[in-house]
Amino acid sequence: MNGVLPVNLITSIIRPHKLDAVRQALEDVDVNGMTVTEVRGFGRQKGHTEMYRGAEYVVDFLPKIKLEVVVTDDRLQAVLDAVQLAAHTGKVGDGKIFVVPIGQVVRIRTAELDGDAL
Amino acid sequence: MNGVLPVNLITSIIRPHKLDAVRQALEDVDVNGMTVTEVRGFGRQKGHTEMYRGAEYVVDFLPKIKLEVVVTDDRLQAVLDAVQLAAHTGKVGDGKIFVVPIGQVVRIRTAELDGDAL
Amino acid sequence: MNGVLPVNLITSIIRPHKLDAVRQALEDVDVNGMTVTEVRGFGRQKGHTEMYRGAEYVVDFLPKIKLEVVVTDDRLQAVLDAVQLAAHTGKVGDGKIFVVPIGQVVRIRTAELDGDAL
Amino acid sequence: MAPALHAAPLAAINKGDVAWMLTSTLLVLMMSIPGVALFYGGLVRAKNVLSVMMQVLTVLALVLLLWTAYGYSLTFSGGGAFIGNFDKAFLDGISASSQASGLPEYLYFSFQATFAGISCALIVGALAERMKFGAVLAFTVLWFTFAYVPVAHMVWAPSGWLHTLGALDFAGGTVVHVNAGMAGLVGAALLGPRMDMGRTAMRPHNLPLAMVGAALLWVGWFGFNAGSALSANATAALAFVDTLLATAAGVLAWLGAEAVFRKRPSMLGGISGVIAGLVGITPACGNVGPLGAIAIGALASLACLWGVNGLKRLLRVDDALDAFGIHAVGGIAGALLTGIFSVSALGGNGGNGFGMLHQFGIQALAVVITLAWSALVALLAGLLVKWVYGLRVSDEHEREGLDTTVHGERAYDD
Amino acid sequence: MAPALHAAPLAAINKGDVAWMLTSTLLVLMMSIPGVALFYGGLVRAKNVLSVMMQVLTVLALVLLLWTAYGYSLTFSGGGAFIGNFDKAFLDGISASSQASGLPEYLYFSFQATFAGISCALIVGALAERMKFGAVLAFTVLWFTFAYVPVAHMVWAPSGWLHTLGALDFAGGTVVHVNAGMAGLVGAALLGPRMDMGRTAMRPHNLPLAMVGAALLWVGWFGFNAGSALSANATAALAFVDTLLATAAGVLAWLGAEAVFRKRPSMLGGISGVIAGLVGITPACGNVGPLGAIAIGALASLACLWGVNGLKRLLRVDDALDAFGIHAVGGIAGALLTGIFSVSALGGNGGNGFGMLHQFGIQALAVVITLAWSALVALLAGLLVKWVYGLRVSDEHEREGLDTTVHGERAYDD
Amino acid sequence: MAPALHAAPLAAINKGDVAWMLTSTLLVLMMSIPGVALFYGGLVRAKNVLSVMMQVLTVLALVLLLWTAYGYSLTFSGGGAFIGNFDKAFLDGISASSQASGLPEYLYFSFQATFAGISCALIVGALAERMKFGAVLAFTVLWFTFAYVPVAHMVWAPSGWLHTLGALDFAGGTVVHVNAGMAGLVGAALLGPRMDMGRTAMRPHNLPLAMVGAALLWVGWFGFNAGSALSANATAALAFVDTLLATAAGVLAWLGAEAVFRKRPSMLGGISGVIAGLVGITPACGNVGPLGAIAIGALASLACLWGVNGLKRLLRVDDALDAFGIHAVGGIAGALLTGIFSVSALGGNGGNGFGMLHQFGIQALAVVITLAWSALVALLAGLLVKWVYGLRVSDEHEREGLDTTVHGERAYDD
Ligand SMILES: Nc1ncnc2c1ncn2[C@@H]1O[C@H](COP(=O)(O)OP(=O)(O)O)[C@@H](O)[C@H]1O
Ligand SMILES: Nc1ncnc2c1ncn2[C@@H]1O[C@H](COP(=O)(O)OP(=O)(O)O)[C@@H](O)[C@H]1O
């Protein structure tokens, strides 16, 4: 039972084509639950240009994937390392990871709380 | 005025077809504002198989709904209970609820702050 | 180096057609990174009615944009003001801004941390 | 549709007729796929689009083969009042040089085959989003055999009962639309409503797709209507102009009513008007003049507008895509109005001996017979399938959608 | 298009001609729906797709009925130089046995009706994404009555002024494309630009949809062009091959230019080349040879490429979907080039007496007259509608999109 | 397809034939665009849909012009066994009054042009999602010139080697489908597999689009098959009914096999069955009877089901959209089965002297020659293009998708 450990929400913004690799890396550190959202990112990385009937312009947002994983404190660093490694290409636009401490977790199916809910 | 009470962001990952029920339950506890995102969930629940020209495989992500509600501390438990009950089916894949304390809230229309902004 | 300053996640729910204005306002206060998600909002603002073969009903969710920006403490207020001003129309449905303190930030490309990662 | 005449098999065939009938046949095929498949596919929710398209395609393929096996023969061979015989089962005795109704018989056979196909495909709309795939097929096969074939024989075969009574149904308003619409209604009633009915909005997931379907139905319907002249002649031209104008009137009538009563004319309304106008003019298009066609198109459209609103609320059956509300109601309106506008004073070609009241009575009779026959067959067929195999998918499958659960695939992906 | 001859109403009609013209008529209908509806629908933003499809469908339906009421008669009945008479209003005096141009008159009427329909539907592209639905209808009705009908009469009626001058416009480059494109430009200028113009990208929301629209336009255009021979004869075959090859050349010219100047040939470019090639060959397709057709297709395509780029920047009008930039510019190019490539030395069938310079002058005159007439009518019609009813939806409606605000529905749902 | 006869240029042309062949030609065009474009476009991932549509459109346009320049002449002019001559290059000597095979030669030319176009367009499916745009064009041009043209000449020209041997290929099963499928396989092997092959699922991004494509292919295929009679006659009617029924059988066979082996019959399976049935009946449709057609459709469908499963796993080539697995396999099955079901005992029109074994041998020979010739040309062409220009886009472009990186636009937007 790790219901007493503090819990964290790890939000990673990554390149879409890295999703599979990151998921694999997370499974390797025994994290099997996660939630994924399609987002658009603005940042240093610049998009391609598109043309439509004479109008040419730079697409300034880029498709990214937001990956949210909730884990207890003891596994936080392992997850951070796993994501950072797996999502890395070294080129501008690789993305960020944010960690936010969580007050409470509930598993809807069982009403279990916190660490037990994961 | 409840501008002084601490504020929380309640994030629930639920089954898509439960959205209506959860919304109804929230209205019943007088929560009328919420923000909904279509997400994909990975977890214990396994997806269906799909076949395309001989290639058969398991779809490992599942469509889920992320529901974000911001409420003041005094109503936190009521909201948690409402969501947990309404989103419950008892089968694997019902989802999770996360609570994160919020530092500040602004209503854009009026520039009201915190509890008043909700 | 501002790697020591506390970091915040500012989440704004805004009207979709205000995205360009808000982006511009953020650039003006030197914030160049952000992540955008298409969401649906429920709140005081009511949607239009739609009709399909005799069935007429009110669309109760409305398309909104969720804008997430991570900034260090020193620029928090400037960003809040910028978003509030640029996203403002004065009519019901302008949206909200939530601020959540962040524990840790990592830039995937460089493994830089916190304020340096932005 | 002119009855199949086999009298003069050695007469020279006109190649202009053949050219037009080859074209007409493929146009009627196009009405089913992609026409109806698109129309229905666009109107359901995204999780069920493949399932309705599959049902349309598979029902069509099945009926084409059954038409070969016994449908054609039972409809067009032999001189019974209610049903034909098996002489031409499996196209027995027919060769490339055989003729029927002044055409190569293979062509006449193909043209009629596409009519049988679309009739059965139309029913799918009423049953959408909740029925087992196997049950759709079984139900359709039974209905085809015991309702479509005899009604088509009664109306179109020279010896058919309603034909000899003088019922007018140029291109199949009764045989196809009233017939299929009624079967849909009964099937939907047996199935019960979709699980979220009344609680969540069941919006069309892709109205542009449905619009394209309706547009291709309009285009293809010229094969259906003007093709029913079985010749590239003046009657085909009359049926053509009637089909063109009745549909235009159907669109405007529906949109006009919406503009008046709801302030906002809708795309779904516009394409419903397309179908309503087309269904309405189908029985009449070889008999009424262009102005009569405009009147029929508009009136049938208003009748269908009521069919999918007031009448639907009365019937309390979840006829999901309004197979009854549009095809049966429009078909009935068209059949009755054919009796009226065929009179020469109103621009029809009814001729001197034409009695409006008398004809109206015959038309009404044909409609009632068809409704009753089709309903009875659908009821028995539905009950049988329910008993032997079951009609509905599980709640869980219905909730997740039939595409992934029944067919193992999703319509859309990134 | 050969003029309507009513001389020999009792001559035998060839069924091969009827077969081809029935087919051609439905092909031209298919150009409007789903052709233009898809093409335009795919090019607008997702919030306005239903609105343009609705406009195309409703304008078409309306014009078909107006064509019946007075359009056909004013165009093809009577011997005036500028306009016909009302003798055939509401199809008066026409029956299934009437003939026109060697066809059943109902068929000839229907064929011409679809031309009127598509001409008006094309205008919608220029006005897209901001105009009131009622204003679109009113504007179109006025333009149809006072511009389309007289110009069609002048060019196609045997007694029409431009016809007697000898202007060549086989299938309607001037009557349809130059005419409609000009009306679109004037309408768009009166309306003003879309609110986000220049600030946000107005990308096509669904290019595959637009591609399908363009493809169906190409297919349907054989009805338009080869159908304008009004017979299944050698001229139809000539128009057919010209339409096939000019379009291929139009595609390659546009893509080639994009490849050279922008490095990336685009789908929007490819389908623009399709339309440009088709528009360009329209007036010429019964007169020039296949190699001339290739030249015309390529040149018209390059002209249109300039039309939607350089010229568009010059004009500073938000012709949203380039009705002018493609249809008018391509139509002008085609009309002028017809004067050149009809000469027999270049493979045309101009004959011995054919004077290239002389013909070029006549072609230019027909273009100028059409441009001026259409612009004037569109200006007056637009101002009238603006004054009486207003042209634009509110900013809020425009921002939210016309689909939900004007038609009460959304195109796509889950 | 009947060979091109130029014997009686002054004979009267039947307008019914012309009407049907005009229609058939545009139907075959419709098979390429939008047919194949939609079918292929729906099956790729959303990031590459425009690229395949562009490839189909551009290849088609290019081949239409090359057909004009030399293709038609090398195929149908001159009496060589392996290749024709340049006498009709650039349509030299042909005018509107020229005749070929009882048709205006321009029409005959156009009909054949659309066959060349679709053959080359089919290859695109094997190469999808990873090939440079310029490389696709270059590869196709070389293959068209050195494989399509000679094989078409050998099979269809009266003097062609396989034609004189007596190979039966009514509408082009060998010339079009075996030929193109083989080229696709070789091209795909040279290209190598798509980068994510085997790791991520490459799901169709829009199956309804693919379904519409398949439906329009079915409709258009009547032009291909029944049009290959080159006349609106009894043979056309035979080819028509065969095409109708073989396809229905193809659908049911595929779905039946899926229902038995996988429990879930799929939309992709259904439309694969459509294409398989159509490909299978193509060489046979003028020779076998309707029951033979049903057998061929079902057998070809099962062969293709194996082609895209078992055989595909054996071959280990990423033939992305199964150009080989369906077109070549179905074409081979059809060619061989034609030899069997043409026998009169099985309802074919083989006549008395027809020897089943003998014919089977000839059919097999024609298939082997075509496979070998096409493979050789594709290999040399692919290597040449690879060496001179390169075949594949960069990994980064492939990952991001060809639409934005090669064509500078995205298919879908809000
Ligand atoms: N300050 C920020 N707040 C929120 N999201 C950000 C911020 N900066 C970057 N992002 C997200 O991270 C993605 C990558 O950032 P970018 O600056 O392009 O490259 P890198 O992460 O390599 O420095 C962006 O597309 C955006 O989605
Ligand atoms: N550790 C986690 N972090 C973030 N989201 C999670 C996590 N675990 C589960 N989820 C989300 O909750 C959903 C349901 O979880 P699952 O394990 O399938 O069932 P249950 O919640 O019944 O245990 C998942 O699809 C995923 O979206």
Ligand SMILES: Nc1ncnc2c1ncn2[C@@H]1O[C@H](COP(=O)(O)OP(=O)(O)O)[C@@H](O)[C@H]1O
């Ligand atoms: N309590 C809440 N929790 C989360 N999101 C909310 C909440 N209240 C409102 N929102 C979001 O803000 C949007 C605007 O809110 P609304 O009440 O309509 O207007 P206003 O912000 O002007 O008061 C909503 O559509 C919803 O997305």
